[in-house]
Amino acid sequence: MKAVIECATEDECKLSEIELLQSRLSKLLQKKRCLIVLDDVWTEDQDDWDKLRPLFRGGLDGCKIIVTTRSQKIPFMMDFPKSPFYLNGLKDDDCWSLFKHRAFGCGEEEKYPNLTRIGKEIIKKVGGVPLVAKSLGSSVRLKREEKQWLFMRDCGLWEFR
Structure with a gap:
């Protein structure tokens, strides 16, 4: 979250508590159209996903979240996707x-x-x-x-x- 905040503000983020980071990031994303990519996600802890969920509310229509994972469980833990898209391996x-x-x-x-x-x-x-x-x-x-x-x-x- 720190890296995203720093990228969006072009300033160093000195926050360290998860709630403060979430609040700051949520304000930055509010009323903005964005694409968020969470690549190679491994956590299957529902509490972790519950902490992230508030961050993705409040964006404009057209905001998209892409999550890449090898876990079959994660898409269902997130509650966002209507249907996950499964990629096949390379030939x-x-x-x-x-x-x-x-x-x-x-x-x-x-x-x-x-x-x-x-x-x-x-x-x-x-x-x-x-x-x-x-x-x-x-x-x-x-x-x-x-x-x-x-x-x-x-x-x-x-x-x-």
């Missing part, structure tokens, strides 16, 4: 493109056909989540032994399907 080819960009240097992919094959097998397990594809690509960037890539492929901790 394997698109995930592979993200992965290989991180995993290989320029033109290096052709030097390691076995690692390319293993990398494509890894991508089939990430459920189309771009962040996972990029993170896994980064994690094998400096690893050129097959056993290191096979370990990553066979590790089930990050599977999403």
